[in-house]
Amino acid sequence: xxxxxxxxxxxxxxxxxxxxxxxxxxxxxxxxxxxxxxxxxxxxxxxxxxxxxxxxxxxxxxxxxxxxxxxxxxxxxxxxxxxxxxxxxxxxxxxxxxxxxxxxxxxxxxxxxxxxxxxxxxxxxxxxxxxxxxxxxxxxxxxxxxxxxxxxxxxxxxxxxxxxxxxxxxxxxxxxxxxxxxxxxxxxxxxxxxxxxxxxxxxxxxxxxxxxxxxxxxxxxxxxxxxxxxxxxxxxxxxxxxxxxxxxxxxxxxxxxxxxxxxxxxxxxxxxxxxxxxxxxxxxxxxxxxxxxxxxxxxxxxxxxxxxxxxxxxxxxxxxxxxxxxxxxxxxxxxxxxxxxxxxxxxxxxxxxxxxxxxxxxxxxxxxxxxxxxxxxxxxxxxxxxxxxxxxxxxxxxxxxxxxxxxxxxxxxxxxxxxxxxxxxxxxxxxxxxxxxxxxxxxxxxxxx
Numbered sequence: 001x002x003x004x005x006x007x008x009x010x011x012x013x014x015x016x017x018x019x020x021x022x023x024x025x026x027x028x029x030x031x032x033x034x035x036x037x038x039x040x041x042x043x044x045x046x047x048x049x050x051x052x053x054x055x056x057x058x059x060x061x062x063x064x065x066x067x068x069x070x071x072x073x074x075x076x077x078x079x080x081x082x083x084x085x086x087x088x089x090x091x092x093x094x095x096x097x098x099x100x101x102x103x104x105x106x107x108x109x110x111x112x113x114x115x116x117x118x119x120x121x122x123x124x125x126x127x128x129x130x131x132x133x134x135x136x137x138x139x140x141x142x143x144x145x146x147x148x149x150x151x152x153x154x155x156x157x158x159x160x161x162x163x164x165x166x167x168x169x170x171x172x173x174x175x176x177x178x179x180x181x182x183x184x185x186x187x188x189x190x191x192x193x194x195x196x197x198x199x200x201x202x203x204x205x206x207x208x209x210x211x212x213x214x215x216x217x218x219x220x221x222x223x224x225x226x227x228x229x230x231x232x233x234x235x236x237x238x239x240x241x242x243x244x245x246x247x248x249x250x251x252x253x254x255x256x257x258x259x260x261x262x263x264x265x266x267x268x269x270x271x272x273x274x275x276x277x278x279x280x281x282x283x284x285x286x287x288x289x290x291x292x293x294x295x296x297x298x299x300x301x302x303x304x305x306x307x308x309x310x311x312x313x314x315x316x317x318x319x320x321x322x323x324x325x326x327x328x329x330x331x332x333x334x335x336x337x338x339x340x341x342x343x344x345x346x347x348x349x350x351x352x353x354x355x356x357x358x359x360x361x362x363x364x365x366x367x368x369x370x371x372x373x374x375x376x377x378x379x380x381x382x383x384x385x386x387x388x389x390x391x392x393x394x395x396x397x398x399x400x401x402x403x404x405x406x407x408x409x410x411x412x413x414x415x416x417x418x419x420x421x422x423x424x425x426x427x428x429x430x431x432x433x434x435x436x437x438x439x440x441x442x443x444x445x446x447x448x449x
Contacts (some may be wrong), residue, residue: 004206010412011361015442017018020061034153035071035202038053038215043367047352050348051155051303051341051348051350051383051418051420052298052302052303052304052305052347052348052349053145053147053148053151053304053305053349053350053351053352053415053419054294054295054298054304054305054306054307054348054350054351054352054382055127055128055148055304055305055307055334055348055351055352055353056306056307056309056333056354057124057127057284057307057308057309057352057353057354058167058171058309058310058312058329058353058354058355059124059177059283059308059309059310059311059312059313059355060122060177060310060311060313060314060355060356060369061122061312061355061356061357061358061359061376062312062314062322062325062355062359062395063116063314063318063322063358063359063369064112064358064359064375064376064377064398065078065079065080065358065359065361065369065375065398066080066082066095066318066319066322067094067095067098067326068094068095068096068110068111068112068377068379069110069112069360069377069394069398070082070083070084070093070095070431071247071396071397071398072084073396074334074361074396074398074403075352076336077362077363078361078362078363078397078398079362080319082095082096082097083096083320084096085098085099085102086102087101087102087105088102088103088104088105088106088388089106090386091372091382091390092105092110092389092390093198094110095326097322097323097326097327097330098326098330099330100330100331100333100334100335101330101334101379102288102336103332104337104338104360105388105448106387106388107337107338107341107346107381107387107388108345108379108380108381108385108388109339109380109381109387109388109389109390109448110376110377110378110379110390110391111378111380111390111391111392111406111411112377112390112391112392112393112394113226113367113375113381113391113392113393113401113402113403113404113405113406114358114376114377114378114392114393114406114407114408115358115374115375115376115401115405115406116130116353116408116409117132117356117373117376117408118132118134118135118136118168118221118363119133119134119135119373120357120371120372120373121133121134122176122177122313122356123177123356124176124179124181124308124356125144125179125182125356126179126356126408127354127355127408128146128147128148128179128181128182128306128355128406129144129145129146129147129148129178129181129184129406129412130409130411130412130439130440130442131144131409131440136220136440137440139184140185140431140432140434140436141185141430141431141432142184142185142186142187142430142431143182143184143185144184144185145182145183145184145185145186145190145428146181146182146183146184146192146306147304147412147415148164148165148166148167148180148192148303148304148306149165149167149181149182149183149184149186149190149192149291149411149420149426150186150189150190150416150438151164151165151304152164152165152186152190152303152304153186153190153301153428154222154419154421154426154428155303155419156235156303156422157301157324160301160304161177161254161255161300161301162254162255162297162300162301163192163255163256163302164253164302164303164304165180165181165190165191165193165302165303165304165305165306166180166192166193166195166297166302166304166305166306167180167192167193167194167305167306167307168180168194168196168285168286168290168293168305168307168308169194169307170196170276170279170285170308171281171305171309172279172282172284172308173279173281173282173284173357173384174282174283177283177284177308177311178280178284178308178415178431179223179308180194180306180308181306182393183408185428185429185431185436186428186431188394192306195259200259200402206433209215218274218402221319227283233250238336241322244341244411250304254298254300254313254440257300258293258296258297258299258300258302258396259293259294259296259297261289261292261293261296264292264296268292268339269292269327269382270333271289271331271338271339272289272291272331272335272336272339273288273328273331273332273335273353273396274287274288274289274294274333275287275289275328275332276328277289277313279311280310280311280324280325281311282311283308283310283311283312283313284308284309284310284432285309285310286309286310286312286324286325286328286329288328288331288332288335288375290309290332290334291307291332291333291336292332292336292339293305293336294307294334294336295340295343295345298343298345298349299343300373301402303325305352309329309353310325310328310334312355314359314368314369315364315366315368315369315370316343316364316366316367316368317366317367317368318359318363318367318368318369319367320367321368326353329353333351333353333379336351337351337381337382338413340382342383345382346382346383346384347382347383348384349382349383349387350380350381350382350415350418351380351381351382351383352378352379352380352411352415353378353379354377354378354379354408355376355402356373356376357371357372357373357376358372358373358375358376358377358398359371359372359376360372360399361397361398361399362397364369372399374399374400374401375394375398375400375401378406378411380411380448383415383418383448385414385418385448385449386447386448386449389447390402391406391445392404392405393408406445407442409439409440409441410442410443410444410445412438412439412442413438413439413442413443413444413445414444414445414448414449416438416439416444417444417449418444418449421438422445423437423438423439423442424442424443426438
């Protein structure tokens with residue numbers, strides 16, 4: 001925690017002055033201070049850009065057969081009661097309960113053949129790293145970093161007033177449902193800033209004027225002079241840079257403004273809808289305002305925003321439960337995509353929404369669909385990608401990919417390529433100093449790029 005000492009108001013017996021204190025803490029995971037969270041170094045050879053990623057984790061894994069991959073030729077116990085709906089793109093049909101997405105299908109890319117989840121366990125890990133939580137290549141010490149942490153390391157600009165990686169992920173009863181993506185071996189300095197945490201109270205100066213804050217900053221620098229003079233490693237000089245960035249955030253209203261949706265036109269807010277801010281069971285909330293907050297954060301300068309939406313693990317009453325989620329998701333997701341296009345942000349903002357696996361073709365005795373790691377679905381938008389198409393296909397029952405299986409890692413390779421990061425050459429050192437590639441040998445998708 002960073003403590004900034006203020007003006008003298010008396011003496012203690014140890015000779016130190018009695019002072020006011022401004023404490024800036026709790027702004028990052030694990031109780032780390034904001035300067036620690038900001039302590040990042042640029043890696044040479046990475047092309048900087050203003051591009052951003054919004055990644056939506058549909059916690060618990062949505063049923064692909066009832067959303068983007070309806071199987072009307074299958075028996076009723078597989079296809080379910082939903083009917084397909086025509087979309088703006090001829091030949092592409094999706095669930096009747098997604099009218100907003102159907103209307104903007106020319107701006108979307110449903111992927112019907114997602115593979116890569118090996119264990120079928122509930123975990124957001126694969127959605128934020130492109131690697132399965134269990135199985136596959138063994139993780140290095142510290143674990144694999146999420147895309148938000150990688151972008152905070154490689155894509156963030158110095159002197160920013162908004163954290164590069166923001167996670168709209170309130171704590172959940174099942175912890176992976178509430179994860180914004182972990183920093184892995186990059187360390188907690190590159191963890192997500194979570195505006196639902198206790199650190200929100202530290203984003204305002206609480207009566208301290210910006211001039212007074214500047215005075216205290218100068219005072220802190222003078223107190224640190226001996227440590228800087230004694231230091232020969234350069235660590236203290238680097239610390240000064242990141243503390244300055246922390247002061248930049250505190251002395252600016254940019255982050256707080258981005259989080260305040262009341263500043264939006266009422267018609268825009270109505271288009272997104274409110275959803276429900278309460279957690280759904282042990283999952284995440286169905287908070288439609290998070291879609292709007294994500295757009296506002298990117299607009300303010302965040303490089304990666306992750307958000308967790310709902311709890312799609314419908315082992316019973318799949319189709320009635322789906323109606324508590326799908327209409328809200330349809331409204332919020334489509335509003336986000338339309339808004340990015342309206343504001344001219346669609347080329348510089350990529351959006352991905354998905355769950356950790358698919359659901360069983362056959363509806364069980366309780367009317368639900370169970371875990372099915374063999375194939376699932378996702379939807380991509382923005383990024384200047386080739387939209388208005390469907391990628392991949394499954395068999396008649398929706399149980400196996402038959403055309404163009406797409407691994408999670410391929411989506412990540414495509415995003416990194418779009419960000420100007422060469423996945424064939426760029427590595428990051430793990431805790432042991434061993435270089436690690438960002439993806440496991442996957443290449444950018446020619447269908448998207």
